[in-house]
Amino acid sequence: MKIKVIVHEAEEGGYWAEVPAIPGCATQGETFEELLQNLYEAVEGCLSVAVEETKAKGKDRVIEIAV
Numbered sequence: 001m002k003i004k005v006i007v008h009e010a011e012e013g014g015y016w017a018e019v020p021a022i023p024g025c026a027t028q029g030e031t032f033e034e035l036l037q038n039l040y041e042a043v044e045g046c047l048s049v050a051v052e053e054t055k056a057k058g059k060d061r062v063i064e065i066a067v
Helices: 030-046
Strands: 006-009 015-018 027-028
Touching: 015 030, 027 030
Parallel strands: none
Antiparallel strands: 006 015, 015 027
16 A cells, blocks of 8 residues: 655754645654654554444445555
8 A cells, every 4th residue: 555645844853744645644753764664653553543333234244454
């Protein structure tokens, strides 16, 4: 899976990035390498948040997939 990220240079030094496809998913790093590491953790954390249990109705099924 590929996801687009917008990387910004921070005014105070370092970098910060946001993931437009995942509202509220952003992170920062003092170096570009640190930013990349933090991005992987941020995206994983944003995608693994707990949501209310989904109940299926009738013949519908609820499944989980790995991305």
